[in-house]
Amino acid sequence: MLESLKRTRVNTQVQTHHHGHDVGERLYLHRHSIVHETASYLKVIAAITFILVAVSTPITNWQAFIGYFIWVLTVAAIAKIPFTLLFKRALIEIPFIFFAILMPFFGSGERFVAGPFNLYREGLLAGAGIVVKGTLGVLTAIILSTSTTAREILRGLERLRLPALMVQIASFMLRYVNVVNDEMERMKVARDSRGFEATGIKHWKVIATAAGALFIRSYERGERVHLSMLSRGYEGVLPHDEVEKSKASDWLMVLIYPLVALVILLITTLIGN
Amino acid sequence: MSTPSLEIKELAFAYPDGNQALFGVNLSINKGERVALLGPNGAGKTTLVMHMNGIHPTAQGSVRIAGELVDAKNKDSLKQIRAKVGIVFQDPDDQLFMPTVGEDVAFGPYNMGKRGEELDAIVKNALDLVGMAEFKDRPPHHLSFGQRRRVAVATVLAMKPEILVLDEPSSNLDPASRRELADILRSLDITMVMVTHDLPYANELCERAVILKGGIIVADGSTHNILTNKALLEANRLELPVGFSIQ
Numbered sequence: 048m049l050e051s052l053k054r055t056r057v058n059t060q061v062q063t064h065h066h067g068h069d070v071g072e073r074l075y076l077h078r079h080s081i082v083h084e085t086a087s088y089l090k091v092i093a094a095i096t097f098i099l100v101a102v103s104t105p106i107t108n109w110q111a112f113i114g115y116f117i118w119v120l121t122v123a124a125i126a127k128i129p130f131t132l133l134f135k136r137a138l139i140e141i142p143f144i145f146f147a148i149l150m151p152f153f154g155s156g157e158r159f160v161a162g163p164f165n166l167y168r169e170g171l172l173a174g175a176g177i178v179v180k181g182t183l184g185v186l187t188a189i190i191l192s193t194s195t196t197a198r199e200i201l202r203g204l205e206r207l208r209l210p211a212l213m214v215q216i217a218s219f220m221l222r223y224v225n226v227v228n229d230e231m232e233r234m235k236v237a238r239d240s241r242g243f244e245a246t247g248i249k250h251w252k253v254i255a256t257a258a259g260a261l262f263i264r265s266y267e268r269g270e271r272v273h274l275s276m277l278s279r280g281y282e283g284v285l286p287h288d289e290v291e292k293s294k295a296s297d298w299l300m301v302l303i304y305p306l307v308a309l310v311i312l313l314i315t316t317l318i319g320n
Numbered sequence: 321m322s323t324p325s326l327e328i329k330e331l332a333f334a335y336p337d338g339n340q341a342l343f344g345v346n347l348s349i350n351k352g353e354r355v356a357l358l359g360p361n362g363a364g365k366t367t368l369v370m371h372m373n374g375i376h377p378t379a380q381g382s383v384r385i386a387g388e389l390v391d392a393k394n395k396d397s398l399k400q401i402r403a404k405v406g407i408v409f410q411d412p413d414d415q416l417f418m419p420t421v422g423e424d425v426a427f428g429p430y431n432m433g434k435r436g437e438e439l440d441a442i443v444k445n446a447l448d449l450v451g452m453a454e455f456k457d458r459p460p461h462h463l464s465f466g467q468r469r470r471v472a473v474a475t476v477l478a479m480k481p482e483i484l485v486l487d488e489p490s491s492n493l494d495p496a497s498r499r500e501l502a503d504i505l506r507s508l509d510i511t512m513v514m515v516t517h518d519l520p521y522a523n524e525l526c527e528r529a530v531i532l533k534g535g536i537i538v539a540d541g542s543t544h545n546i547l548t549n550k551a552l553l554e555a556n557r558l559e560l561p562v563g564f565s566i567q
Binding site for chain 1: 370399402405406407409413414415417423427428431432460
């Protein structure tokens with residue numbers, strides 16, 4: 048009789064991802080590394096200055112870019128980010144690269160022949176610049192977002208005096224993206240349960256109506272959240288942590304990221320001349 | 321007799337579209353009382369609650385919290401009132417908007433000017449009251465519905481309110497969470513108004529019940545008397561669950 052209580056196990060692949068179902072934090076990869084532990088606002092500063100250095104390097108100084116790539120990959124290794132993950136996430140830039148690849152075919156000025164193609168020198172340099180500098184920027188952003196929770200990045204931005212309103216909007220988005228996502232999922236399940244299958248353009252109306260309903264619901268939720276905030280004395284300011292001063296050594300540590308790039312730039316420029 | 325925690329006199333209210341929801345509500349609740357606010361859907365229960373802390377400005381009549389008039393135009397007094405009236409909304413996701421449980425509980429007291437260690441102590445105390453202290457650093461999204469409801473209660477308790485208003489506290493809870501919440505609510509030494517359709521829950525927790533229907537209070541008495549008055553319940557679209565009886 049108890050036979051019926053036997054449990055049949057299903058072989059499932061265990062999700063290795065740290066926050067599998069959390070839409071807001073799915074970029075974050077939990078590791079213990081010096082990059083993970085650095086204060087988020089310092090990381091944001093480091094990322095931006097590094098990108099500034101990279102962007103202001105002339106594309107003709109190609110040795111510098113080789114140095115930059117080696118350095119970025121080194122930092123990714125220090126942050127214990129698997130290279131496969133890094134490259135997979137870097138694929139996000141493909142739509143942008145697509146236009147850069149077209150650039151050598153259009154333009155004006157000096158032309159040259161490469162294989163079957165008749166290319167513009169100017170366009171090739173500009174396109175290559177976009178691809179190379181864009182990739183550096185994307186890789187830097189990936190290291191930042193993989194080693195820092197979205198929540199921490201927001202705190203960092205707040206610390207860097209980004210207008211409070213923008214930080215608030217972004218943090219609400221982070222909080223409610225999961226709620227809205229679940230709601231959307233439930234609506235989809237309810238649709239599918241009644242035999243709906245989106246196969247073609249004639250079903251767009253259903254999808255659009257659902258999107259509209261979701262919008263209204265979210266809007267109304269926004270009003271309810273606002274009510275509950277007012278009920279607890281909200282006056283336009285969200286609580287934030289007391290600011291902790293960073294030590295000079297922290298600054299030095301984090302500035303190494305752009306500084307190494309700067310040194311590479313200087314050395315390659317000097318050698319180049 | 322001390323000042324009542326909540327005193328509502330001749331409160332009437334119509335929505336901007338002309339739809340009148342309240343037609344002269346009179347209700348007085350003493351300190352320490354636990355009162356169930358019953359009534360069918362659309363009776364004006366939520367509208368009444370929204371008047372208790374000035375979210376809806378009082379158009380006609382008056383609402384007093386511990387003797388202080390709720391006046392939506394007086395910003396300073398409104399802030400005091402909102403500290404005194406703690407509303408726990410029906411959907412905890414509406415109430416828990418901060419990234420972590422601890423930060424959410426800190427939201428109210430922070431707005432009241434609390435900082436540093438004092439704030440930490442308040443947060444810890446409020447979470448202890450609902451047995452959720454160990455979840456302080458967790459995002460609300462990772463909690464179960466029952467846990468979120470308890471945290472929602474804590475966010476309000478952290479403001480040390482004079483009166484706790486709960487909108488459908490037992491809705492969507494599994495039986496164990498429902499009982500756990502009842503234990504927590506019973507352990508709190510606070511004036512309480514509970515809006516609910518869950519009559520056994522009202523019977524369990526509140527010694528007094530009022531029925532709101534058509535925008536006025538149509539019955540006010542001991543929960544026992546009201547729930548055993550079949551004719552009264554029937555007239556107000558209230559029903560005890562099948563098989564449930566009160567001696």
